[in-house]
Amino acid sequence: MRVLITSFAHNTHFLGCVPLAWALRVAGHEVRFATHPGFTKWVTDAGLTAVPVGSDHRYFGVSAEETVRIMAELGNTDLTRYSTNLDLAGRPEVLSREFLHGLDAGSVSGFYSVVNDEAFASGLVEFAREWSPDIVLWEQFTFxxxxxxxACGAASGRVLWGSDLTGYFRREYLRQLSELEPEQRRDPLRDWLTELSAPYGVEFGEDLVVGDWSIDPLPAPFRLDTGLRTIPMRYIPYNGPAVVPEWLKKAGERRRVCVTTGNSGTHFTADARTHHRFLTTLAGVDAEIVVTADEARLRAVGPLPDNVRVVGFAPLHVLLEHCEAVIHHGGAGSWSTALHCGVPQINLPFLWDAVVRAQQLEAEGAGLHLSPAEVTAEELRAAVERVLDEPSFRENAQRLRQESSAEASLHDVVRTLEDTVRTR
Incomplete structure (x- = not known):
């Protein structure tokens, strides 16, 4: 079986695809990973075969201006309302037609069309038609x-890395559009995909948005109801090439608390002085505080307490083996790795689906959800002490670890994909 996997050039979205790619290789299947040219080293460093297509996007440098323009046309220039603090329970407007239209319009103009431009789509179609894969697996934003x-007649599956807000919002938006007269049904995502796919003789269908099915690494209790076909997959952490440092080869002399904000960060780490102040306050906890951050940047502000260890990078799944709690920004990789390791979490979420998962985890009793824009250093310290002192947090985190380990293994997913190809 030939499998083509593709993701736009962004490391956090790519990393979640790697364990599945290797499971397919180990099962004897041919795997190619297509991405933007400048990102191919990430692919080859993971031991996979890279296929460069298109030209490198400049999403992180130019999308904001274009998104501002489209939002101005919609009469709303508050960009953060479409990508941050997406509280499905506390912000009912996020399910309104106006909000969902603005989300799609801004995402198409400022994000989707940048990382899925004509050159990338053309190169991907050209390679797919030449190589003739049986399945194309695509990171959920790599339409x-x-x-x-x-275009090549292959099965089409999304690879999710977090809560399926795309499928969830899409279902609600289509329901609301169906209540309007045809001429009133404005659908920016459909219009863009129709135009992008037309040169290859591909007509629009909802499979261009959500695939034939989706591979979902979230445990069942955390999946959103989208009405879509899902292939469950047990989450396996992968943080890229890593070497276990000497200090991490065994447990520390005192309990450890990890502070990490991944690639997305959070508000108290944006400014070095603020970050330093928060860490100094957290040092009052009877634990070793292990921080993944730029040590030189923090030391330039001033000395840190002796129980604060700053490391530039550590493989998170290894670090969390020896931690009693983790503070993080709510990113899907950090959240899922902590769940996999059975470590209580203190979430400070703000971006995309992070709020949803933080709320779900708190409801399960395995962590706390704090507002990153409002929390003080003293409140964060108190939250850490509560999580460390109340056994229920650890017990529930371990329970969720056991439940998640019962999800379909990577080998089970491979067999499901094989069956999918056989029945097509």
Whole structure:
């Protein structure tokens, strides 16, 4: 079986695809990973075969201006309302037609069309038609993968890395559009995908948005109801090439608390002085505080307490083996790795689906959800002490670890994909 996997050039979205890619290789299948040229080293460093297509996008440098323009046309220039603090329970407006239209319009103009531009889609389709994969698996925002799958006649599957807000919002938006007269049904995502796919003889269908099915690494209690076909997959952490440092080869002399904000960060780490102040306050906890951050940047502000260890990078799944709690920004990789390791979490979420998962985890009793824009250093310290002192947090985190380990293994997913190809 030939499997083409594709993701736009962004490391946190790519990393979640790697264990599945290797499971397919170990099962004897041919795997190619297509991405933007400048990102191919990430692929080869993971031991996979890279296929460069298109030209490198400049999403992180130019998208804001374009998104401002489209939002101004919609009469709303508050960009953060469409990507941050997406509280499905506390912000009912996020399910309104106006909000969902603005989300799609801004995402298409400022994000989707930048990382799935014509050059990338063309290169991906050209390679897919030449190589003739049986399946195309695509990171959930890399819609060009769905077009390539249709263009070459392959099965099409999304690879999710967090809560499926795309499928959840899409279902609600289509329901609301169905209540309008046809001429009133404005659908920016459909219009863009229709235009992008037309040169390859591909007509629009909802499979271009959500695939034929989705591979979901979240345990069942945390999946959103989208009405879509899902292939469950047990989450396996992968943080990229790593070497276990000497200090991490065994447990510390005192309990450890990890502070990490991944690639997305959070508000108290944006400014070195603020970050330093928070860490100094956290040092009052009877534990070793292990921080993944730029040590030189923090030391330039001033000395840190002796029980604060700053490391530039440590493989998170290894670090968390020896931690009693973790503070993080709510990113899907950090959240899922902590769940996998059975470590209580203190979430300070703000971006995309992070709030949803933080709320779900708190409801399960395995962590706390704090507002990153409002929390003080003293409140964060108190939260850490509560999580460390109340056994229920650890017990529930361990319970969720056991439940998640019962999800389908990577080998089970491979067999499901094999069956999918056989029945097509």
């Amino acid at each position: 060009a993968g769905a077009i390539a799958a249709r």
